[in-house]
Amino acid sequence: MSAYQQPEDFAYGKALMSLAPKEAQAFLNLKAVAERADGAIPAKYRELISIAVALTTQCSYCIDAHTKNALEAGATREELAETVFIASALRAGAAVGHGLMALKLFDEKAAQASSEPGRA
Known part of the structure; x- marks a missing residue:
């Protein structure tokens, strides 16, 4: 393959x-x-946002294209590094947020199971 x-x-x-x-x-x-150049968000920031999204969606092609575009738009290695960690923190934060939902669903299912006849 x-x-x-x-x-x-x-x-x-x-x-x-x-x-x-x-x-x-x-x-x-x-x-x-x-990705237009005439928007309110400057090209460099559009590209850094695009990289952050590409990192969280794990699109290798997008990472490739937008990293090149970010460099051409004047982004620095330091800005790229910060973008990586911002995306990382948000990705981890989403797992925690979904963890809240998982805990809520667990508690709801546990309460439902304990209220069923024959279960206590």
Whole structure:
């Protein structure tokens, strides 16, 4: 089996877009609007945000593209490092937040089980 997520995989982009052209165009339009240079958020920060999202969604291709774009937009290694740890903290925070839900669901199921006839 081929290795997953290799830079050479970008070559499949044209084929993928040609197989679903309307969907591809909609995606490319959204991407263009989100990554436009004339927005209120400067390009460097847009790219650092994109890297943070790519790190949390674990998209190797996005990390590759947006790291290159961030460098071109003037981001520093220190800004990249801080972005990595901000994304890391938020990813961990999401696990804690979902942990709250898990504890709540556990308590609800435990209360339900203990109120069933024959269980105490």
